[in-house]
Amino acid sequence: MNGLKYQKSIPARFSAAAPTYDHYAEAQEWAACRTMEAAEIVSVPARILEIGCGTGLLTGKLADAYPAASIEAVDIAPGMIEHARKSLQDKQNLSWTIGDICKVILPGPFELAISSSSFQWVSPLGKAFTRIRESLASGGYLVFSMMLKETLHELQESRMRTAPQKPVLHKLPTRGDVLGWLDCAGYELVTHDVVDFRVEYDSAWGFLKSINKQGVTAGSVSFSQSLLNRVQLKRLAIDYDDYYSAGGGKVYATYEVLTAVAEKRH
């Protein structure tokens, strides 16, 4: 996404986070449930494409909800796919592809393409929308949840106060960006909403550890010219505890989550 040398690539970062991801993925679990609810608009699909399956959080729900469907799960991180494959080995209707959704060959046609908590990592997202559309059957749907620009804004603000010389460079897309890309890629928006989902953590250090274990650290929410050093991290943790207290020693962080249903335009 931005070629800075010290940063691990997206596949490397998520592969490394695979063993710890599920334990810390509270916001993603919530988003996966919302995505499943949104998908109820689609009458039982026979072929499903899942984009950015990760450890299989959404994949397992899909396999249970649509036991007769064949589900193609794609992810760019080999470690994530390996983890998902192992934990869902009892499900018969899953096949797995390692690769970038902007590049892999998608068999199709799918009645449903679905994704949860992944599109914020995909770049360029407009191109991915076009490729997914090409793999959809006539009248097929794209249903997804993804994190938007205000996600973890508390962390970005705290970082600006404590290390202003290392500002965040990369920002997640806005609702307007995403809806515009959908339109350009040839979808009709059926429904969408944006919800601020708040998660509480035991402390700022607990929060920082949690996002690290989810593979988020140094990602789009914290892209900068250089990583924070230990002293700066310590300052940030004190600032965060101070500004974003949820009471009882806890802190909070907000995830701005877009859930959308879009239909392939004729």
Ligand SMILES: C[S@@+](CC[C@H](N)C(=O)[O-])C[C@H]1O[C@@H](n2cnc3c(N)ncnc32)[C@H](O)[C@@H]1O
């Ligand atoms: C935060 S995880 C979400 C995983 C899962 N959907 C969930 O709800 O927990 C994001 C996933 O998107 C994958 N990903 C990022 N960019 C991708 C791309 N261009 N193509 C396919 N997968 C991608 C990552 O490897 C990672 O496993």
